[in-house]
Amino acid sequence: MSPGDEHDGYGGSGQTRTRLPEGNTGDVHGGTRRPARGSRSLLMGVGVVVLLVAAIALANRGGDPSDASPSTTSPGKAAATAPTGTRPVTGTNGTVPTGYAHDEQGAQSAAANYAVALGSTDMFQKGPREAIVRAVYAPTVVDDLVKRLDTSYSPALMTSLGLESDGNAPSGLTFVSRTVPVGTRIKEYGDDTATVEVWSTGLVGLAGEGSTRPVTSNWFTLTQKLVWSAGEWRISSSSQTEGPTPVNGDNRASVAGEIAEAVEQYGGFTYAR
Numbered sequence: 001m002s003p004g005d006e007h008d009g010y011g012g013s014g015q016t017r018t019r020l021p022e023g024n025t026g027d028v029h030g031g032t033r034r035p036a037r038g039s040r041s042l043l044m045g046v047g048v049v050v051l052l053v054a055a056i057a058l059a060n061r062g063g064d065p066s067d068a069s070p071s072t073t074s075p076g077k078a079a080a081t082a083p084t085g086t087r088p089v090t091g092t093n094g095t096v097p098t099g100y101a102h103d104e105q106g107a108q109s110a111a112a113n114y115a116v117a118l119g120s121t122d123m124f125q126k127g128p129r130e131a132i133v134r135a136v137y138a139p140t141v142v143d144d145l146v147k148r149l150d151t152s153y154s155p156a157l158m159t160s161l162g163l164e165s166d167g168n169a170p171s172g173l174t175f176v177s178r179t180v181p182v183g184t185r186i187k188e189y190g191d192d193t194a195t196v197e198v199w200s201t202g203l204v205g206l207a208g209e210g211s212t213r214p215v216t217s218n219w220f221t222l223t224q225k226l227v228w229s230a231g232e233w234r235i236s237s238s239s240q241t242e243g244p245t246p247v248n249g250d251n252r253a254s255v256a257g258e259i260a261e262a263v264e265q266y267g268g269f270t271y272a273r
Helices: 037-046 104-118 126-136 139-152 155-160 256-265
Strands: 017-024 091-093 096-098 174-189 193-207 216-229 232-242 267-272
Touching: 096 104, 096 126, 104 126, 104 174, 104 193, 104 216, 104 232, 104 267, 126 139, 174 256, 174 267, 193 256
Parallel strands: none
Antiparallel strands: 017 267, 091 096, 174 193, 193 216, 216 232
16 A cells, blocks of 8 residues: 555445446456465555545646536435436546536546546556546646655565566566446535545456466445536545455356456446446
8 A cells, every 4th residue: 555645435325337338458367266365465455556645636627528417316325327418428538538527427427437547557557657647636736646656656566566667567467457336426515526435346466377466356435535626527635445345256266368368358438427
């Protein structure tokens, strides 16, 4: 986990519909052997390490993509996931979907898609990581955050994960890091602020024959505080808690080849309320 950092996360009770398949994200397991407890804990923690980095600031970006009126939900009850007629995403900033409606649904869509981007394998590469951070966070905090993330994603951390010092996977293996939102809900909402919880599951590990760090799954809730400024939702701060975690099913663990093929063949999604 990154040193001395705080964040808000997403987790929740609402249902989320997915749309628009995106590019794929690299994942590949290593066999069916379960990792040692220590290795599993390390991988689970690092899979969302960026979400533990403090980033407090105001958002500031131009272009109002929508003038949709705010929606409301009953406290403690999941909102129906029905088409609203409002386009949930109007564009991209690099690989990150952007251009969300200035309402509760837009805030939830932004929080879910930002969680996916911040939990991806691109966060372990210096160039792609900076591009994601600049697309997701407020411009006023980006420069400092990029520097702190470069320190957090150190060669020592990469080595501890079984990666090369530059974040690449060893030859013959594929590094997997994916965050998959299960649902979102609004915790608090104002005209220009929103606190959104995103309940998520994640995959992290090395896939491939001979991997000593098989891909494992974890469950967590992200609470993300967003601000609206100059036509866009941006993260001001976020935090993460463990669970809710369901009981494991009876599915057999897939062999390395099956996981490798799945990761290469199945891309991600743009998430929208």
